[in-house]
Amino acid sequence: MFRKTRLFTPGPTPLLPAAQFAMAAADMHHRTPEFRALFQRVLGQLKIFVGTRSDVLLLACSGTGAMEASVSNLTSPGDRVLVLTAGKFGERWVDLTKAFGCQVDVVKAPYGETFDLGAVRAALKPETRAVYVQATETSTAVRHDVEAIAKLLKQAAPETLLVVDGITGLGTTHFDVDAWGIDVLIGGSQKAVMIPPGLAYLSVSDRAWAAMETAQNPRYYFDLRKERKNAAKGESAYTPSVALIAGLGAALDYIAGQAGGDLEKGRMVLVDNAQTNAAATRAGLVALGFTLFAPTAPAAAATAVAVPEGMSSDDVVKTLKTRFATVIANGQGEMKGKIFRIAHLGFFDYLDTIALIGAMEHIARDTLKLPVDYGQGVAAAQKVYAEAVTQS
Numbered sequence: 079m080f081r082k083t084r085l086f087t088p089g090p091t092p093l094l095p096a097a098q099f100a101m102a103a104a105d106m107h108h109r110t111p112e113f114r115a116l117f118q119r120v121l122g123q124l125k126i127f128v129g130t131r132s133d134v135l136l137l138a139c140s141g142t143g144a145m146e147a148s149v150s151n152l153t154s155p156g157d158r159v160l161v162l163t164a165g166k167f168g169e170r171w172v173d174l175t176k177a178f179g180c181q182v183d184v185v186k187a188p189y190g191e192t193f194d195l196g197a198v199r200a201a202l203k204p205e206t207r208a209v210y211v212q213a214t215e216t217s218t219a220v221r222h223d224v225e226a227i228a229k230l231l232k233q234a235a236p237e238t239l240l241v242v243d244g245i246t247g248l249g250t251t252h253f254d255v256d257a258w259g260i261d262v263l264i265g266g267s268q269k270a271v272m273i274p275p276g277l278a279y280l281s282v283s284d285r286a287w288a289a290m291e292t293a294q295n296p297r298y299y300f301d302l303r304k305e306r307k308n309a310a311k312g313e314s315a316y317t318p319s320v321a322l323i324a325g326l327g328a329a330l331d332y333i334a335g336q337a338g339g340d341l342e343k344g345r346m347v348l349v350d351n352a353q354t355n356a357a358a359t360r361a362g363l364v365a366l367g368f369t370l371f372a373p374t375a376p377a378a379a380a381t382a383v384a385v386p387e388g389m390s391s392d393d394v395v396k397t398l399k400t401r402f403a404t405v406i407a408n409g410q411g412e413m414k415g416k417i418f419r420i421a422h423l424g425f426f427d428y429l430d431t432i433a434l435i436g437a438m439e440h441i442a443r444d445t446l447k448l449p450v451d452y453g454q455g456v457a458a459a460q461k462v463y464a465e466a467v468t469q470s
C-alpha cells in the first residue's frame with residue numbers, strides 16, 4: 079500500500095499549500111516599499127485574527143521567544159508574579175520568570191486537569207505584578223478558563239497584568255481579548271496558522287505598554303518598544319522572517335476565505351472546526367475503549383488519550399508511523415509512554431479526523447488487542463459531526 083505522510087502533531091502542524099507558494103515567492107528585501115506594504119497588511123490581519131484593537135507585534139523566533147519577551151519587558155528583578163501551571167508549558171513560565179529574577183508564586187493543577195479558581199484567588203497578592211498562564215496546555219491537552227481567570231483578576235487584583243500563552247489557544251479557542259482584559263496574548267506560527275516554525279506574535283495592551291516604562295529587566299533583541307516603533311513605519315527592528323510573513327499573510331487570507339473574505343468570521347470557523355474535530359476525536363476514541371487524559375477540561379487544540387494499563391503509547395505512536403506514515407505526539411516528560419496526543423489546530427478537516435480514527439481502529443485491534451469492531455469509532459465521530467453541522 080502507498081503510505082502518505084500526515085502530521086497530526088500540535089506543532090508543527092500541516093502546512094497550507096497556498097502559504098508554501100507565498101513563501102517560495104517571497105524574495106524581497108525588507109527595507110523596501112514592497113515589504114512595508116506586506117508587513118503592514120499582515121500586522122493588520124493579525125489584529126483581526128487575535129481579535130484586539132491593541133498593537134500586535136511579530137517577532138522572528140519560536141513561541142518561547144515571545145514568552146520570554148513578555149517576562150523581560152514587563153517585570154523587574156524581585157517582582158512578585160503568579161504562574162498558573164498544569165503541564166510542561168506552565169513549567170516553562172516558572173523557569174522563565176525565575177530566570178529573570180522574579181519572586182514566583184505558583185498555583186499547580188495535576189497533569190490532565192485545570193486550576194481551582196479559589197486557589198488562584200488565594201494566591202493573588204496586592205503586589206502581584208502579573209499572572210502568567212496558558213490558554214491551552216498542549217502537553218496535557220487541557221483548556222484553562224482564561225475568561226474566568228481574567229474576571230477574577232478584574233475583581234480581586236485590578237492592577238495585575240494578565241499574560242496568556244495562546245500559542246495553541248489561538249485558532250482553537252474563542253477569546254474576547256479587550257473585553258476580558260488580556261494584556262498580552264501570544265501566538266506561534268507553527269500552530270493554528272498553518273506555516274512553519276519561526277515566527278511568534280503577541281498582542282500588547284495599553285496597560286502592558288505602560289508597565290514597560292517601569293520594568294527594569296534587561297532586553298535587547300526582544301525589546302517590544304523598539305519593535306512597536308519600527309512597526310509603525312512598516313518595518314521590524316532587525317531582519318524579519320520575510321518568507322514566513324508572506325506565508326502568514328496567505329494563511330490569514332485562506333482563513334478569511336472560509337467565511338467569504340471576512341477574517342473575523344473565518345477565525346470563528348477555524349475555532350469551531352477545531353472544536354468539532356476535537357469532540358469527534360474524543361467520541362471516536364472513547365467508543366474504541368480508550369480513556370481521555372483530560373476529560374474535565376479538554377482543549378480543542380489537541381486530544382490527549384491514555385493507553386490502557388500495561389500498554390505503552392510508544393506502540394501507538396510507532397505503529398501509526400510505520401503502518402500509516404502518520405505522526406502523532408507522544409506524552410512529554412513523565413507522560414511519555416502513558417499518553418498520546420492528536421492535534422486539531424490549523425489545517426485539519428473532518429475527513430482527516432475520520433481517517434485517523436479509522437487508522438486507530440486497526441491499531442486498537444492489531445497492536446493493542448482491544449475488542450473493537452471496524453466502524454465503531456468512526457460511527458461515534460460521525461454522530462458528533464452530524465450534530466455539529468445541523469446546529470450551525
Ligand SMILES: *Cc1c(COP(=O)(O)O)cnc(C)c1O
Nearest residue numbers: 089140141142167216245246266
Ligand atoms: C508550542 C508551544 C509553545 C512554544 O514552543 P516553541 O517551541 O518555542 O515554539 C509554547 N506554549 C505552548 C502551549 C505550545 O503549545
